[in-house]
Each structure stands twice: as C-alpha cells, then as structure tokens.
Amino acid sequence: MAFLKVTEIIPPTSHDLAFSMPLVLLSVYKTENPRFRDVRVTFDVSFVHVMMYPYEGMGMPALCMQYGCRASLPGLVSTVQRFHAMGPVFSEVESLTLENKTPSGLHKNFKIRADWHELLGLFTKVKTLHVAGGDFIEQLSYYLQPHDGESAIELLPMLSVVSCPEGSDIGESCRSFLAARQDAGYPVTISHH
Numbered sequence: 001m002a003f004l005k006v007t008e009i010i011p012p013t014s015h016d017l018a019f020s021m022p023l024v025l026l027s028v029y030k031t032e033n034p035r036f037r038d039v040r041v042t043f044d045v046s047f048v049h050v051m052m053y054p055y056e057g058m059g060m061p062a063l064c065m066q067y068g069c070r071a072s073l074p075g076l077v078s079t080v081q082r083f084h085a086m087g088p089v090f091s092e093v094e095s096l097t098l099e100n101k102t103p104s105g106l107h108k109n110f111k112i113r114a115d116w117h118e119l120l121g122l123f124t125k126v127k128t129l130h131v132a133g134g135d136f137i138e139q140l141s142y143y144l145q146p147h148d149g150e151s152a153i154e155l156l157p158m159l160s161v162v163s164c165p166e167g168s169d170i171g172e173s174c175r176s177f178l179a180a181r182q183d184a185g186y187p188v189t190i191s192h193h
Helices: 017-030 073-085 113-120 136-144 172-183
Strands: 004-009 038-043 047-053 063-068 095-100 128-132 161-164 189-192
Touching (some): 038 073, 073 113, 095 136, 113 136, 128 136, 136 172
Parallel strands (some): 004 063, 095 128, 161 189
Antiparallel strands (some): 038 047
C-alpha cells in the first residue's frame, strides 16, 4: 500500500466540502480493500491530524490526513463528519491513539458527549486505546462511561487496554469507567507508558 498524504483546509462554515475528501479516499481505496489496524488522531489548536497504519507500531503511515479549522470546537465536529463518511475504512482498526495538543482551556470545548460517542462508536474492534496528553484520559473516560441506561460496552466493545502517560490524572471518571466495564464482565487494564 502506497503512502498517501492529504492536506485539507476547510472553513468551519463549509459543510458541503466537509464530506468530499473522505468520499474520494473511499473510492480510491475501495479497489485496494485497505486494512488499517492502527489509527492516530491528534487534535491541535487549528488542525486535526490523522495517521493510519496497516499494522500497529509501523513507522510510516499508509495514509496521513490533515485538515484545519479556525477554532478548536469544529475540530471534533469535522472529525466526526469525516470519520462517519469513512466508517468502512475503520472496520478493522485494533489500536486507536487519541492525542490532545490544545491548551487546557481550549480542550474544554471538546466536552460534547454525543460527538465523542459518534466518533468512538466507529471503532468497534479497538482492543487498545492509547491516550496521549496529560489529563486527557480523565476527560475521555467521561465520554466512555455509560449514562442513562446505556451498556458499559456500547462504546469500544472489544477494548481491553487503555494506555496513558505515566503520571496521568486517573480521576473519578476514569475509575467509574473501569468499574462499569469490570461489572459488565469486560475488564479494561490501565497501562502507563
């Protein structure tokens, strides 16, 4: 599989263009039947970077996308839109890395539970979730734990390991998420890197 890099700058108000690139990529890759097992998504202040690898731990990505937003909040919304359009491409992903490089004040804008649910819901075969970036594990745990009668394994049903940086804030949300998975019979181990 050849390396493909796509850079796309989309203003937050340009809804029609938000779906164009994933559909082009799907048509290119449909004939090659791609298998991406490892995906890394990095939220930066004005860009979202997505790197996709055929195998976990592979040095060079097979597909690298970068798209920009003028504000941090549309970064998550744009990612959900693009990933939803590319849903079939993520059907084999086993390792997902989420990284937040936004300043601590900005990433509070990402607390949109429905969008995180939609994004994480596309990764049904993820076994390992790598979380990079300080206290991001605690925020992400909030979105993973069940609310209002949801099943504890509704999101990331095959998840067995969450990897986060040494010294990460494993707070109440993270402990609640781990307890809910344990109670449902699908324990998740925390590992530090």
